[in-house]
Amino acid sequence: MDILDSKIISVLPNAGASNQYLSTPAVHKKLEIIESDAPVIKTVQRRLEKLQLEGIVDMEKRGAAWYWRKGSGAGGMAGKSGAIMTREEALALHMLRGFTSRQIPTLVAEALVDLFEVADKRLEAAVTEDERRYRRWADKVAVENSGFALRYPAIDAEIFAIVSQALFHERKLEIVYRPRSNVTNDKCKVILPLGLVEVGGLVYLIGGTEGRPNPTMYRLDRLDSAKMMLESFSYPRAFKLDDYVKQQRQFDFMVEGEVTLTLRFLNDAGNHLLETPFAADQEAQQTGDGLEVQGTAVLSQRLRWWLRSFGPYVEVIGPQSLRAEFAQEARALAELYPQ
Structure with missing residues (x-):
C-alpha cells in the first residue's frame, strides 16, 4: 500500500463507528485539505476501486454515485487480522478497550472498532479449557478512579x-x-x-x-x-x-511559584505519602498522633484543591501565608455549620 492509498483510507469513515459513507468527490475534497498536491478525482476513484477489490474499503452504490468507507467484517483489514490474530493479541485488544476510560484514548480507539470486534469474536470462540481462561482473564482485572466520579462533557x-x-x-x-x-x-x-x-x-x-x-x-x-x-x-x-x-505547570492553574510546604496529617490521612511522596525532596516524620511532611511544591489552585480534600485531617504549618488562608477558610466553613 503506497502513501496515497494510506491517505485515502485515513479520510474515510470507520465502518464500526457509524453507517456513514463518503462520495468520491467528498473523499477528494478531504484529500485536498490534507494534501496540497492532491490527485484528480479520477485517480482517487481508481484507487478506491482497487482498495475495494483488496477488501480494504467498502462501497455502496446510490444511483450513479459511489460511496465509500473503511472496510468492515471479513472483507476489511480487521477481518483479515482475525485469521491470524492470536488469543494473546485478542486479549490485549479486549483489555485495551476496557481501560480506555479517558477521553483521548477513547476517541483515538474509534479507529480500532473493527479490530476490537474481531478480538471479541476470537475470545468467544474458545473450545478448550486453556482457551476459556483467556476469556475469563478479562473479568479478573479492573481499574477504578481514586477520585469522586464526575460526568465530564463529551467531545464531538x-x-x-x-x-x-x-x-x-x-x-x-x-x-x-x-x-x-x-x-x-x-x-x-x-x-x-x-x-x-x-x-x-x-x-x-x-x-x-x-x-x-x-x-x-x-x-x-x-x-x-x-x-x-x-x-x-x-x-x-x-x-x-x-x-x-x-x-x-500550566495545568496547575494560577501558578504562584515554588514554596516549602509543611503539613501535619491526623488519623493516618497522609500515610500514603510515605510511599507516594508529593515532592522529590519530601521528608517525613511521625509526631505524636500525626505525620509531618515537608517538601518543595508549586503553590497553585490545584495544590489547594488537594489540601482541601483532606478536610480537618490536615494542618498547613507553612508557608505562613497559605496557613493564614486556610485558617480564614476554616472560619468561614464553621459559619456555614452553626451549632
Whole structure:
C-alpha cells in the first residue's frame, strides 16, 4: 500500500463507528485539505476501486454515485487480522478497550472498532479449557478512579478528528470557541494547534496565536466548530509540550511559584505519602498522633484543591501565608455549620 492509498483510507469513515459513507468527490475534497498536491478525482476513484477489490474499503452504490468507507467484517483489514490474530493479541485488544476510560484514548480507539470486534469474536470462540481462561482473564482485572466520579462533557468526535488532523499536518485551525463567559459566541478565530492535553477527564487544545508569545488553552468540549485550513505554519521550535505541562505547570492553574510546604496529617490521612511522596525532596516524620511532611511544591489552585480534600485531617504549618488562608477558610466553613 503506497502513501496515497494510506491517505485515502485515513479520510474515510470507520465502518464500526457509524453507517456513514463518503462520495468520491467528498473523499477528494478531504484529500485536498490534507494534501496540497492532491490527485484528480479520477485517480482517487481508481484507487478506491482497487482498495475495494483488496477488501480494504467498502462501497455502496446510490444511483450513479459511489460511496465509500473503511472496510468492515471479513472483507476489511480487521477481518483479515482475525485469521491470524492470536488469543494473546485478542486479549490485549479486549483489555485495551476496557481501560480506555479517558477521553483521548477513547476517541483515538474509534479507529480500532473493527479490530476490537474481531478480538471479541476470537475470545468467544474458545473450545478448550486453556482457551476459556483467556476469556475469563478479562473479568479478573479492573481499574477504578481514586477520585469522586464526575460526568465530564463529551467531545464531538468529528471536531476531535479535525483538530487531530490539523495538529498532525501542522495546519492552521479556524475555530468557534464558546467559553463559560460567552456561551453564544459565534466569532471565528484562527489558531496554531500545538498540542492536546487531558487533565482530570477534560481535554484541552493548546493553541498559539500569531503575534503573541504565549499559547492559550481551549477546552475541547467548548469548541462549537473547527475547520482545518489549507495554510500551514512552522511549529515553534522553542515550544515543548512536556515542558509546558510539567515544568511551567500550566495545568496547575494560577501558578504562584515554588514554596516549602509543611503539613501535619491526623488519623493516618497522609500515610500514603510515605510511599507516594508529593515532592522529590519530601521528608517525613511521625509526631505524636500525626505525620509531618515537608517538601518543595508549586503553590497553585490545584495544590489547594488537594489540601482541601483532606478536610480537618490536615494542618498547613507553612508557608505562613497559605496557613493564614486556610485558617480564614476554616472560619468561614464553621459559619456555614452553626451549632
